Amino acid sequence: AQSVTQLGSHVSVSEGALVLLRCNYSSSVPPYLFWYVQYPNQGLQLLLKYTTGATLVKGINGFEAEFKKSETSFHLTKPSAHMSDAAEYFCAVSDPGGETSYDKVIFGPGTSLSVIP
């Protein structure tokens, strides 16, 4: 079964600084990968996804992520943090079904991003 790790349960950056949120997955085959964002008291929203093709994926709000198969990583970056980026960020991976189960999505534990003015 797939698993996802996110290094750092809490990350603080200054406004205007680079944002880097780390995600690693366990898989022997290229998976489908996602980043979701959760603002306080809301559900999750899709930031970006990787399926196949270009390994650098651009998402909403200036975020992007790079799929690195050799490192089994899918780190999320943004060149310049804004106060409105403060939220919880979740990396997720599709877990393909087998003979007795179906595709499902497995989430990492999340990283809380704080932006310091």
Next chain:
Amino acid sequence: NAGVTQTPKFQVLKTGQSMTLQCAQDMNHEYMSWYRQDPGMGLRLIHYSVGAGITDQGEAPNGYNVSRSTTEDFPLRLLSAAPSQTSVYFCASSYGGGISPLHFGNGTRLTVT
């Protein structure tokens, strides 16, 4: 568009009580799922469904029951509530199973005393 609608938003139960969390989507998605969110643990998959009449267990199914009689609705039943089920519950749907982006509801915050 309503998207994914969850009711109720908040619920307090006593240990041993049962209840049903409702989830409905109006996007004609075949795939629907229930997650619980606990601090430091991210989202854990409880149950999911790939279409009417087809359900399967996720990582944390114990104490929960589901059925899927229509494409639109996917209720989650707590059979006998326990304090360990205090959590925030999210319903999500997608058009293509685990390979497609999930659309989330706004969650149900459940407290079991």
